[in-house]
Amino acid sequence: MNEKLLRILPNVQKPARYVGGEYKEIIKDKKEVDLRVAFCFPDTYEIGMSNLGMRILYAIMNQMPGVWCERVFAPWGDMEEAMTEHGLPLYGLESGDPLTDFDMIAFTIGYEMSYTNVLNMLRLGNIPLHARDRKGLNQMVFAGGACMYNPEPLADFFDFFCIGEGEEMTPEILELYRKAKKEQWSKEAFLKEVAHIEGVYVPSFYEHVYKEDGRLQEIKIAEGAPERITKRIIQNLDSAHYPTDMIVPNLEIVHDRANLEVMRGCIRGCRFCQAGFTYRPVRPRSPETLLQQAIDSLESSGCHEITLSSLSTSDYRELPKLAEEMLDYCTPRKINLSLPSLRADNFSRELMLKLQQVRKSGLTFAPEAGTQRLRDAINKNVTEEEILETCRIAFEGGWNNVKLYFMLGLPTETDEDVLGIAELVYKILKTWRAHASNKKRGCRIHVATAYFVPKPFTPFQWEKQISPEEYIRRQRLLKENMPSKSIEYNWHAADVSRLEAVLARGDRRLGKLLENVLAKGERLDAWDEYFNYQLWLDAFADCGIDPNFYTVRGYEEEELLPWALISDGVQEAYLKAERKRAYASQTTPDCRTQCSACGANCLLKGGKCDG
């Protein structure tokens, strides 16, 4: 190990996250490697190692002979300081080699508030921030991930972006790069060629021209560049590679358990949810494949907990069969099966009781809005009766803890809707009093409200975000009207959600904002310990950028949007129609009850959307 690192490690928190060496880490012989990829996750080790996408792509890249993909995470503040002091540049965990030794630097980006970490990691790796300052093929910087459907705020810094699912696209990109490296292409030649891989977006081929009022006027497309970039998807999840021999971290991570991805896509169509649209069409894995993957992952990792993940696991058609078979395997081995994202409506008592055999976990609902009218407007198709019925079953079954998640500032929200949250909480409390089988420990209800952030690729992509002052007013109104002191109420800070809104629908001009705020020392924005709102406000002022332009202004339906050339398969006309229905508080049936022809099934070649 690096001598400098050995001196640093005794003085930083949780040094295990900076050394690698875990079980199933992939080490290759450099002599047999001709393409080295530094796979960066713009947050700490504990967050990054919990990310399924990163684990899948790590396995896929390393499966390619001659390719060695290593992991890089954002250092915590103490480590960053020590690295800077000792002149130790950011390095890959597997080899300990600095980022400058790698051919390609890949990022997976899932959250807007990690953009400063992205830039900071490049900086700590001594990689020039701007794509135009990196000449030649070396250190090709690219990114993909759930948040990269509108990558414009990062356009100045990246050579290209991957839109959609990476299992197939990534090896194609790596093979092309390998060819380019062998034949000594220019960077320009490589970018021209890579732009023709389906799903790849090369921002430098698109010039954004703005009107005097600041709105986007035109996107000028370079000759030969695609006019539209459509996301890539995996046609058949059963045949897609899913790693079951994953790295087992040496320290506790956020999701410290084996993980199965039961399906991609969601049939629900909640109008605020970006993933609900960008992950379409709905594609399940077969229960046979999943059971085998469960057994393989558990035996390989030695985990005593496994989780079934997807956007809405109760909509997995074969859930009863799969849960049954998995419990048969898990129960005698004292393995805990956890099922997050269960819906209130079809949460069966039987399933709940079965899960209790191994371990009792909490009950969580996300009604998102307090009144039926607003729930209809956002198309959260869950009724009060369903929530209360599920609570009744749970309370009778011995549960006493309920967590409830809501949003404030949703389009069309009034004070009546805000107070509706308090009323719903009161009804749940009454249900507990009437039905709890075990009242000794009391009832604990946790309520959390988030500040609504309009996201691209949703029917609310044109919406105004309410002002921070208004959000705080509504949050106080709710607090004052909470039915009981015993209810724990937490709310998201307005500042972070406001910035998230700026970046989510941001354009290319925000690049200089990110650079400016980084220079002021800002990073790790997702962490209260480091987030400094004032630095952001100063950066806005320095750059002459008005955050309100991206938040409270709202976007017009006729306006050219910064992400206009990127398609997730869902038609814009469909989003507009959904928006109209929201204003009329009209629900749209889930995709199984009735296909609404969103357009995403066109991405399936011959296959069928499981909606």
Added chain:
Amino acid sequence: MDRILFEKTGKAVWMSHLDTMRLMQRAFRRAGVLLHHSQGYTPHAYVSMPLPLSVGTESLCEILEYELDSKLPISPEQLNKVMPQGIRVLRVYDSPIKTKYLTMLQAELTLYYDRGVPEGTAERITELFAAPEIKVVKRTKRGPEETDIKPLVYSASLVQKEDRILMDCMVSAQNPPLNPLLLVQAIESLLPQCKPDHATCRRIEVYDDKGNPFR
């Protein structure tokens, strides 16, 4: 008592005591061995380590105790196949000796001096450890406390190399235990002119009350 004796070196030294226990719980599962689980709300596998090891300290003599529901033959190879870098199981065995008899710890400290060892350092350190008392400030739950570590240091001998000093010491393992790195802290605070630029620690062996290696 079912025990394993293992080494913790290299990258594994940065794992905490709790992480090491978690690692072992998983490693047994990976090796196909289901440990005895506690009853109750969150069942967990029973493992314990009598002498928690500080993060950053190497060890050639770690002991872990575990419980099985029924006797099963387990080999070191079986476990070593499923271990991360730096963890190596040396022995899997059954012991009649209770951990309360684990009384002494032999450790090797290495003091690094980037500009060479200052003249007279070895002598000064030898003198320090020969003194009737060695007061250091220990961080405790109640805040910093001054304690005399001398009664817990049974022996300490030095070898000087060009840029480092190797110190072989025998200290109390339990009731109360002494972290050998406190000897380095004593040097740093009581002999500032002999302060090393860097120091490492390695556990060499553990002994019972009669001076035999504890197993």
